[in-house]
Amino acid sequence: MDIPLVTAMPAAMDLSGGLPEALIPSGLAPPAHAVARRVLPWRRPLAVALVAAGWGAAVFTASRVTPSVTVHRAALFAHLLSLVVGLGAVVVLDTYGAGCLVNRRSPVTVAQFAASLDLLIWGGLAGLLISGALLHPSLASPLTWVKLAAVLAAGLNGVNAHGLRTAVAALPSSTSLRELPRPLLLRLGATAVVSQAAWWVAVLVGFWNNN
Numbered sequence: 001m002d003i004p005l006v007t008a009m010p011a012a013m014d015l016s017g018g019l020p021e022a023l024i025p026s027g028l029a030p031p032a033h034a035v036a037r038r039v040l041p042w043r044r045p046l047a048v049a050l051v052a053a054g055w056g057a058a059v060f061t062a063s064r065v066t067p068s069v070t071v072h073r074a075a076l077f078a079h080l081l082s083l084v085v086g087l088g089a090v091v092v093l094d095t096y097g098a099g100c101l102v103n104r105r106s107p108v109t110v111a112q113f114a115a116s117l118d119l120l121i122w123g124g125l126a127g128l129l130i131s132g133a134l135l136h137p138s139l140a141s142p143l144t145w146v147k148l149a150a151v152l153a154a155g156l157n158g159v160n161a162h163g164l165r166t167a168v169a170a171l172p173s174s175t176s177l178r179e180l181p182r183p184l185l186l187r188l189g190a191t192a193v194v195s196q197a198a199w200w201v202a203v204l205v206g207f208w209n210n211n
Helices: 032-036 043-064 069-102 107-115 118-133 142-169 182-209
Strands: none
Touching: 043 118, 043 142, 069 107, 069 118, 069 182, 107 142, 118 142, 142 182
């Protein structure tokens, strides 16, 4: 789900679910009011559970429901629209985030921008699950399960990035990508790769499986 290069900091942070304080250089320590806004420990597991439950409900529905021609057509339109919205927002966000590599913008700026795309990304993902359940996919096909796994990976990756993005946004606005420790940069890249890979695998497998 999504996720730019600079919104995917490590997941063990006390500050809004992101970076451990020990890994933040003293000059980048967030202000006291940011420290006070610690996320309750159950929020991340709850979000993961909700994503997994939604995914499971979609798979169960797909195995039980045989839609009419009209419903199938409506679901197909909704599926394509959700794909355009969700993937489009992810591509825009990662492209915008890539500006950090050439110092055109800071990680904090990208993290703040990411918040404005939450509705599009999560709405697109939810639309894919709901509409996909009404397209009567062949659950006997290995390719269908590859696509389903990619959608689940995108959702879980989005949960991780959401909390980490909040952590990055709490850093000083002047923080540059090069000021972040190397382990954090590796996690940034890894999350971005997972995001793009999950969305594009879902798209390509879905296209191949219907041709």
